[in-house]
Amino acid sequence: MVITIAVHSCKGGTGKTSIALNLAGAYAASGKNVCLIDLDSKAPSLSSIFNTRSNKWVNDVLFGKCNITDVIHDVSDGIGVSGKLYVGLSDPNIIAIRDISSKDRKWQAKALQVIMDAKKDLINAGMDVIIFDTGPGVDFSSINAVATADYVLVIVKPNKMCIIGTGQIINGVYKLLGKNCGVVENMCHETHFLNPISNTQFGVPVLASIPCMCDVQLKTDADILALNEPNHPFSESIFKIMGQISEQSD
Amino acid sequence: MDLEILYEKLQQIEDKLDCLLQERTPRNIIDGDILESLDVMTLLSLPDHLRTSASTLFELQKASAEEVSNVTNKERAVESNYLNQLVRMGHVDKFREGRKVYFRINNISEISK
Numbered sequence: 001m002v003i004t005i006a007v008h009s010c011k012g013g014t015g016k017t018s019i020a021l022n023l024a025g026a027y028a029a030s031g032k033n034v035c036l037i038d039l040d041s042k043a044p045s046l047s048s049i050f051n052t053r054s055n056k057w058v059n060d061v062l063f064g065k066c067n068i069t070d071v072i073h074d075v076s077d078g079i080g081v082s083g084k085l086y087v088g089l090s091d092p093n094i095i096a097i098r099d100i101s102s103k104d105r106k107w108q109a110k111a112l113q114v115i116m117d118a119k120k121d122l123i124n125a126g127m128d129v130i131i132f133d134t135g136p137g138v139d140f141s142s143i144n145a146v147a148t149a150d151y152v153l154v155i156v157k158p159n160k161m162c163i164i165g166t167g168q169i170i171n172g173v174y175k176l177l178g179k180n181c182g183v184v185e186n187m188c189h190e191t192h193f194l195n196p197i198s199n200t201q202f203g204v205p206v207l208a209s210i211p212c213m214c215d216v217q218l219k220t221d222a223d224i225l226a227l228n229e230p231n232h233p234f235s236e237s238i239f240k241i242m243g244q245i246s247e248q249s250d
Numbered sequence: 251m252d253l254e255i256l257y258e259k260l261q262q263i264e265d266k267l268d269c270l271l272q273e274r275t276p277r278n279i280i281d282g283d284i285l286e287s288l289d290v291m292t293l294l295s296l297p298d299h300l301r302t303s304a305s306t307l308f309e310l311q312k313a314s315a316e317e318v319s320n321v322t323n324k325e326r327a328v329e330s331n332y333l334n335q336l337v338r339m340g341h342v343d344k345f346r347e348g349r350k351v352y353f354r355i356n357n358i359s360e361i362s363k
Contacts, residue, residue: 109288109289112308
């Protein structure tokens with residue numbers, strides 16, 4: 001069964017991109033054909049990790065200039081995966097960011113349809129798993145991705161502001177759109193493990209509580225940690241999340 | 251007259267009235283309000299029953315009331331009523347292909363290059 005996952009959070013800096021990237025790697029390592037799409041077009045990150053020398057971007061798809069299959073790149077070679085990993089990158093150029101940030105709601109209404117069409121095209125191209133790395137908060141670009149996904153993986157940093165915002169976004173967005181979702185607590189400090197977020201707090205399952213580890217940021221800056229160090233506690237959490245999503249979706 | 255036939259006739263009258271209204275009303279302006287395309291924030295603000303119909307139509311792209319009702323598990327007549335409400339709100343387009351009536355999300359503006 002094909003699944004489209006939006007990795008989202010109510011605030012920035014929760015580790016969405018690291019989790020989306022490593023989850024994509026984990027699925028590819030398990031033999032799946034995976035496509036990771038950067039839909040954080042206002043603050044794109046994946047282009048700094050994958051040096052594809054691309055001149056075609058996800059932005060071009062949103063502007064109706066080409067198809068999603070024209071802008072994805074096969075990055076499977078040499079990363080040790082039995083499946084395939086493709087990436088679609090957002091243009092990191094500031095002019096492109098300014099351009100897309102200035103679009104109005106009519107444009108965003110059409111963009112929603114474009115993303116839905118792109119999902120269908122990726123499924124027809126043989127993808128088993130599509131992962132959207134989204135921007136934070138309630139914004140047209142991020143909620144368009146959420147609306148298109150089958151499953152929302154919401155990343156929470158265990159602080160009061162993020163926890164309150166996550167509850168709001170689950171009840172005020174994901175549930176209204178009828179989305180299946182799961183929570184990942186990221187960057188948890190030791191004291192948090194005494195009082196972790198429970199499965200009943202948001203009414204959706206907590207898939208993993210990932211401890212705060214200084215090396216993760218460095219190691220996920222240029223590589224896929226789940227593939228390079230599968231026994232790292234962060235990587236183990238990623239594989240656990242992948243298993244839990246499968247259980248929840250079956 | 252059988253109630254089912256009566257209902258079908260009423261439905262046909264409603265469809266024809268909707269077509270007439272659409273012809274007389276400038277696209278996306280109804281009752282003096284300028285209506286927007288159906289964006290995701292508008293979708294979120296719709297009542298539950300209309301949001302379900304609209305979300306399903308987003309996925310199906312073009313569908314009859316019966317096709318939408320097969321996904322939403324509602325009666326065809328109920329779904330037809332909801333879809334017609336969305337048409338009157340300007341969020342959904344209604345059109346005929348032969349004898350069959352179809353609905354699709356109303357994308358008023360094409361993406362600007």
